[in-house]
Amino acid sequence: MLSTMLASRALALVVLVAAWQIEVEGFPRNEVFTNSFLVRFRRDMTLKEASGVANLHGFINLGKLLGSNREFHFLHRSVPHARTRRSLSHMRTLKSHPDVRFAIQQTGFQRTKRGYNRLRLAVLEEIQQQHQNEPTDPYFPFQWYLKNIGQNGGKPRLDLNVEAAWAQGFTGRNVTTAIMDDGVDYMHPDLRDNYNARASYDFSGNDPFPYPRYTDDWFNSHGTRCAGEVAAKRDNGVCGVGVAYNSKVAGIRMLDQPYMTDLIEANSMGHEPNLIDIYSASWGPTDDGKTVDGPRNATMRAIVRGVNEGRHGLGNIYVWASGDGGEEDDCNCDGYAASMWTVSINSAINNGENAHYDESCSSTLASTFSNGAKDPHTGVATTDLYGKCTKTHSGTSAAAPEAAGVFALALEANPQLSWRDIQHLTVLTSKRNSLYDAKNRFHWKMNGVGLEFNHLFGYGVMDAGAMVALAKEWKTVPPRYHCEAGLIRSPKKFTTNQSVILEIETTACQGKETEVNYVEHVQAVLSLNSTRRGEVTLYLISPSGTRSMILSRRPNDDDHRDGFSKWPFMTTHTWGEDPKGKWRLEAYISQETQQPNHGWILDWTLMIHGTKEAPYKDLPIQDENSKLAIVKKAHEDYMKKKH
Known part of the structure; x- marks a missing residue:
């Protein structure tokens, strides 16, 4: 069994790493090189030995990559942080050392915080008198996402139902959430008692103190606001209260430098995996509706290692904001949010509508909250820089930490939950409630086993009370397998006037070690070119008839060269279904533009991930x-x- 699981995991890693290769190879047009180098030695090295090699050639050793004794992160301060050409002389110098196997100069890329940044403070309506057993924190009445009684035009009881979880005695004790962001104000009076210094680090400044860098416009308040949503202290007379107000929060400052590198991301996501339970990320590739991007090699290795080995083998939970690109973007083009190793969270506003900046995609698992409805400038009330409070935090940036807080409550209720158990609990306890698409594009549908889902909201708004109640009784789900269910390599053309339908008939590896009878995630790994990438729409239809839009039209995406190369479009909509039978892939070119376009599907691999045994029996x-x-x-x- 162990060898089967390891082989299955290795197969999944190969598929996933290959999936981002197009983005790495597609960079030369705008490639930026940093002063950061990945150095791999021919043998195991101590920190002292590696530092000796670094000093000999004018570098600084920033430490190991993911705990490896052979891979290290070197920095050269005389090399500019961003340049258009590789520093070949520095790489040759490193490679000349007999112990160095190879040295790679790191490319730089953009990662942006997710949040609606044009908010202003709003005058809030009068709110009814608090009950005596409610938190006494002054901002709690403004935290409608914790308790919605209709304030600011909201719909009563459309909230995270955290009071039901608190009433069962769960407040996040002994659980740590790391906020991977621009720093955390750990001296804030609403955070300092719940701050986990041992689990924190500053990868932008290379020291143990992830305090935000000061700017006049408070640009680096993002991480502090997210931290307060998770773990702001209760009943201390400061700001509001966190979803898991007795949990711990760690700061991982990694988002505050001109360019991101693969090594910074990887070390951030692999930092202290046995001290950190949950990693919360409210950032990603640029939400401009034309970017297709995801984690590079080292970062993918860190995430896969985290889910397989973190939390002493139970797996770290990676929570991701689905994106703020609105209806002109698709979060399946974001390789972080669309990864099956992460939990992608979208947002709703307090009357049940989707926020105007919400992206939609089939990989979103569930939703939490962002803006108020009556006044769109009323956001999430939480902690802010320099001991202050805010009522204007927003975007899917605000949604992801709320989900992390709910997961912290569930982990207190059952510390033995695996990363996959958390995803199953999310599917089974999230609710439709009053969520709806304001433009009436995406309706609620039932999949083949009776689970209700929505292309915008996933399986609905998270319910903390229901999740902890089920977590207490939970039995760990059976082992997970990865089945390559079919492959088509014959190129197929589709045009504005003629779509194309491809079919794969599969037994889902029946009779093999990797047999899957109950679906968790499904990936359509595609290579595709078109005269205008943004005009392509893709659907995946399961044998049970569940129709997932795995790529929507993106009018800003005018790419005609790179297309998609082995990109894993993922859907969660077929959760629990029997995968055996005929799967259909439909490709369309939009008719909304006057100019004729066409495309080619070059190859399609169907990957099915799930269990052989029934998960809930x-x-x-x-x-x-x-x-x-x-x-x-x-x-x-x-x-x-x-x-």
Whole structure:
């Protein structure tokens, strides 16, 4: 069994690393080289030995990459942080050392914070008197995402239902969430008691103190605001209260330099994986509707290692903001949010509508909250820089830390939950509630086992009370397998007037070690070229008839050269289904433009990820109308039909 699981994980890693190769190879037009170098030695090296090599050639050793004894992060201060040409002389100097196997100068790329930055303070309506058992923090009445009683035009009871979790005694004790961002004001009176210094680090400044860099416009307030959503202290007379107000928060400052590098990202996501339970990321590739980008090699290795080895083998939980590109972007083009190793979270406003900046995609698992509705400038109330508070934090930046807080409550309720258990719990306990698409584009649908989903909101708004209640009774899901279910390599053309449909009939590796009978994630790994990439729309239809839009039209994307190269378009919409049968891929060119366009699907690999055994068979049913009861019944019917 162990060898099977390791082989399966290795296959998945190969597929995922290959998926980003086009982005690495496609950079030369605008490539930027930094003063950061990855150095791999021929043998295991101590820190002292590696530093000796660095000093000999004028470099500074910043430490190991992901704990490796052979890979190190070197910096050369005489090389500019950003230049258009490689420093070949510096690489040759390093390679000349007999212990050095290779040295690679790191390319730089943009990573942007996610949040609606044009907010202003708003005058809020009068709010009804607090109950005595509610938090006494002065901003709690403004935290409608914790308790929605209709303030600011919101819909009563459309919230995270955290009071039901608190009432069960769960407040996040012994759980640490790392905020990977521009720093955390750990001296803030609402954060300092819940700050985990041991788990914190500044990868932008290379020291243990991730305090935000001061700017006049408070640009680096992002991480501090996210931290307060998770772990702001309760009943201390300062600001509001965190979703998991007795949990710990760590600061990982990594987002404050001119260019991001693969080594900074990798070390951030692999930092102290046994001290950190949850990594919260409210950033990603530029949300401009034309960027297709994702994690590079070292970063992908860090994430895969985190889910396989972090938390002493239970797996770290990576929470990602789905993106703020609005309807002109698609979060399946963001390789972080669309990864099956992460939990992608979208947002809603307090009356149930999607926010105007919300991206949609089939990889989103669930939603939390961002803006108020009656006054769009009313955001999330939380901590701010220099001991202050704010009521204007917003965007999917605000949504991801709320989800991280809910996960912290679940981990206190059951510390043995794996990273996959968290995803299953999210699917089973998130609710439609009052969420709806304001433009009536995306409707709620049922998948093949009766789970309700929406292209904007995933499986609905997260419910902390329901999640901790189910977490207490949870039985760890069976082992996960990765099945290469089929491959088509014959190029197929599609045009403005003629779509193309490809079909793969699969047994989902039946009879093999990697057999999958119950789906978790499905990837359509595609190579595709077109005269205008943004005009392409793709659908994946499961044997049960569940139709997932895996790529929507992106009118700002005018690429005609790079296309997609083995890009893993992912869907969560077929969760729990039987994957055996005929899968269809449909490709269309938009007819909204006057200019004719065409495209080619060069190859398509269908990857199915899930379990061989039924995942929920040992869980007790307390509510016959719950998602758990519905899915268990579907799985039982499947087994009867099979036999």
